[in-house]
Amino acid sequence: MQVVVLVKQVADTAARIKLADGKQDIDRQSASLIVNPYDEMAVEEALRIKEKHGATVCVVTLGEAKAEEALRTALAMGADEAARVTAPASDPLTVAKALAQAVRELGADIVIAGRSAADDEQGQVGAMVATELGWPHVTEVTKLELSGDAGVAEREVEGGVEVLDFSLPVVVTAQEGLNTPRYASLPGIMKAKRKEIRQIAVDGAALGQPVLETRSLELPPARAQGKILSGLEPAAAAKELVRILHEEAKLI
Amino acid sequence: MILAVLEQSDGSLKKISAELAAAARRAQALLGADGVALLLIGADPAAVDAAMALDCDLCLTVQGEAFATYAAEAWAAAVVQAAKEVSAPLVLLGSTSFGRDLAPRVAGIMQAGLLADLGDLTVEDGRLVAERSVYSGKVIAKVASLSDVTVATVRPNAFSPAGAGTSPSQRRELEVAVDPATVHCRVREVRRQAATRPELTEASVVVAGGRGLKDPENFHLVEELADLLGAAVGTTRATVDAGWRPHSEQIGQTGKNIAPALYINVGISGAVQHISGVLGSRTIVSINRDAEAPIFKISDYGLVGDALEILPHLIDEVRRLG
Numbered sequence: 001m002q003v004v005v006l007v008k009q010v011a012d013t014a015a016r017i018k019l020a021d022g023k024q025d026i027d028r029q030s031a032s033l034i035v036n037p038y039d040e041m042a043v044e045e046a047l048r049i050k051e052k053h054g055a056t057v058c059v060v061t062l063g064e065a066k067a068e069e070a071l072r073t074a075l076a077m078g079a080d081e082a083a084r085v086t087a088p089a090s091d092p093l094t095v096a097k098a099l100a101q102a103v104r105e106l107g108a109d110i111v112i113a114g115r116s117a118a119d120d121e122q123g124q125v126g127a128m129v130a131t132e133l134g135w136p137h138v139t140e141v142t143k144l145e146l147s148g149d150a151g152v153a154e155r156e157v158e159g160g161v162e163v164l165d166f167s168l169p170v171v172v173t174a175q176e177g178l179n180t181p182r183y184a185s186l187p188g189i190m191k192a193k194r195k196e197i198r199q200i201a202v203d204g205a206a207l208g209q210p211v212l213e214t215r216s217l218e219l220p221p222a223r224a225q226g227k228i229l230s231g232l233e234p235a236a237a238a239k240e241l242v243r244i245l246h247e248e249a250k251l252i
Numbered sequence: 253m254i255l256a257v258l259e260q261s262d263g264s265l266k267k268i269s270a271e272l273a274a275a276a277r278r279a280q281a282l283l284g285a286d287g288v289a290l291l292l293i294g295a296d297p298a299a300v301d302a303a304m305a306l307d308c309d310l311c312l313t314v315q316g317e318a319f320a321t322y323a324a325e326a327w328a329a330a331v332v333q334a335a336k337e338v339s340a341p342l343v344l345l346g347s348t349s350f351g352r353d354l355a356p357r358v359a360g361i362m363q364a365g366l367l368a369d370l371g372d373l374t375v376e377d378g379r380l381v382a383e384r385s386v387y388s389g390k391v392i393a394k395v396a397s398l399s400d401v402t403v404a405t406v407r408p409n410a411f412s413p414a415g416a417g418t419s420p421s422q423r424r425e426l427e428v429a430v431d432p433a434t435v436h437c438r439v440r441e442v443r444r445q446a447a448t449r450p451e452l453t454e455a456s457v458v459v460a461g462g463r464g465l466k467d468p469e470n471f472h473l474v475e476e477l478a479d480l481l482g483a484a485v486g487t488t489r490a491t492v493d494a495g496w497r498p499h500s501e502q503i504g505q506t507g508k509n510i511a512p513a514l515y516i517n518v519g520i521s522g523a524v525q526h527i528s529g530v531l532g533s534r535t536i537v538s539i540n541r542d543a544e545a546p547i548f549k550i551s552d553y554g555l556v557g558d559a560l561e562i563l564p565h566l567i568d569e570v571r572r573l574g
Contacts, residue, residue: 011387013387013388013390013505013524013525013528014388014523014524014525017387017390017391019391026387026391037506038506091365092356092366093359093360093363093365093366096360118387118388118505119386119387120386120393121368121369121384121385121386121387122366122368123352123356123368123369124355124356124359124366124368125356126356127324127353127356127357127360128356128357128359128360130357130360131328131356131357131360131361132360135436136324136325136435136436136437137324137353137357137437138324138353138437139352139353139356140349140352140353142499152440155349155353156349156499156500157348157349157350157442158266158348158349158451158452158453158454159444159445159447159451160442160443160444160445161442161443161445162322162349162439162441162442162443163439163440163441163442163443164437164438164439164440165437165438165440166436166437166438167436167437170436170437176499176502176506176507177499208363209398210398211359211363211364211365211366211397211398211399212365212366212367212395212396212397212398213395213396213398214393214394214395215376215381215394215395215396216393216394217386217391217392217393217394218391218392218394219390219391219392220385220389220390220391220392220531223549223550223552226536226548226551226552226553226554227552227553227554228543228548228551228553228554228555228556229553229554229555229556230543230555230556230557231556232555232557234557234558234561234562234565235565237555237557237562237565238562238565238566238568238569239565239569241537241539241553241555241566241569242566242569242570242572242573244553245514245537245553246573249535249552249553251457251513251514251535252457252481252514252570252573
């Protein structure tokens with residue numbers, strides 16, 4: 001079985017985010033770059049499939065040379081192969097088309113991605129890759145079982161859990177709860193450094209025009225300073241808070 | 253017409269459906285479209301009646317064996333056909349587990365821009381533009397759709413639900429042919445959790461507790477306050493990771509985004525990933541013993557004190573309101 005995992009290098013949103021001049025992008029020089037956390041879950045799930053069913057795990061990213069760091073991290077976790085896609089893709093649809101082209105070249109029975117990227121939080125690419133390939137998809141998966149050329153996935157929905165049957169090939173996207181990603185081992189890290197990363201170039205003509213455009217980025221306006229009560233006894237504090245919410249804010 | 257894809261379960265419309273109808277009316281005015289069409293796929297007659305009663309011009313229904321349970325491939329085909337039927341410039345879905353699964357497939361088929369998770373819509377030089385919160389709420393991105401047809405997912409609680417229509421809406425049954433051989437994935441069953449409280453993303457009041465409650469046993473205080481207020485119960489990643497609470501209650505980047513009228517949190521310091529999930533709340537009330545806790549920076553009202561000491565008094569005071 002061939003498993004392709006789509007990973008993205010993103011700015012760590014727990015660190016400080018600065019905007020670049022022109023406000024079209026964040027300042028990537030000062031950002032701390034990590035593997036998108038959901039994509040780490042995708043890698044982990046692929047490794048579990050490999051351990052259980054036997055598979056080759058290939059991690060794929062789209063981006064500049066620096067993004068190969070994300071591939072090295074996934075290789076160190078235990079992925080077998082890696083490929084970096086270069087394409088003039090800018091929005092989720094063109095990115096999905098470029099990645100679908102890479103999947104066609106690499107061959108896959110299952111493609112696993114994160115449910116969304118921690119930077120632009122679009123949550124579109126996984127299902128769009130499936131649509132482009134003519135495959136089924138299941139997003140936000142919290143449980144995955146494969147047997148032969150079919151499988152069962154679970155996803156959390158409002159007020160319950162949805163259980164889906166699917167046949168391979170399929171694209172699934174990983175949601176929190178699917179697994180806990182392993183840490184890379186030291187031998188894994190050493191081995192990952194020497195692995196060759198395949199380069200796949202996708203021509204712009206194959207992607208068509210982008211359908212989304214980021215016009216500008218802004219830092220959000222600071223929220224007005226709220227009313228903070230301190231130094232009150234618990235009973236008095238509770239009473240005052242309920243009075244404010246009831247009489248002033250009329251919220252309860 | 254603006255097309256809104258409604259959601260229903262067991263014969264009743266979900267709350268997001270009336271919000272989508274309202275969003276569609278607003279979009280109609282913005283785009284100068286000639287009406288609002290609501291689409292129901294595989295719905296019970298009672299849900300169709302409820303949709304017909306909403307403020308809309310046309311109610312499209314799709315029935316048949318292919319639509320007995322959710323299957324993205326079949327449902328996307330139905331949405332695309334409906335969008336063509338009414339020449340929709342804009343297709344709206346909820347930013348719900350359903351809409352987030354279906355919308356990118358619809359957009360992919362139609363080669364349409366998908367404005368995801370929006371709270372409002374504007375038009376700038378003829379293009380639909382949405383402001384989106386990205387980078388865990390640290391940045392606001394202004395995103396424009398460049399395609400002739402745009403698909404959008406609308407955040408729950410972002411629009412006030414549509415009321416009843418003033419004139420009767422039309423109903424049209426749409427025949428959508430789906431070859432079963434082209435459907436490779438389908439919902440087998442939905443395991444419902446006994447719902448005694450409103451759903452987190454739909455609730456107008458949310459009460460959440462964090463690690464400051466010190467022990468999972470103490471969560472009964474959060475539940476008690478929530479039940480007095482008719483609120484949903486939420487929590488943080490830290491308590492979920494510690495096994496105190498289920499992931500379905502997790503608010504924040506790796507959980508759910510909420511947008512209630514009132515968000516009360518207790519013993520939550522406010523990690524970036526939690527804050528990003530609550531910024532849509534209209535009023536935020538925080539109780540935390542640490543006056544320097546980041547949560548107070550985004551709070552409209554804050555109370556510095558021990559959650560476990562304050563909660564029982566808070567419950568008493570709310571109960572006294574009747």
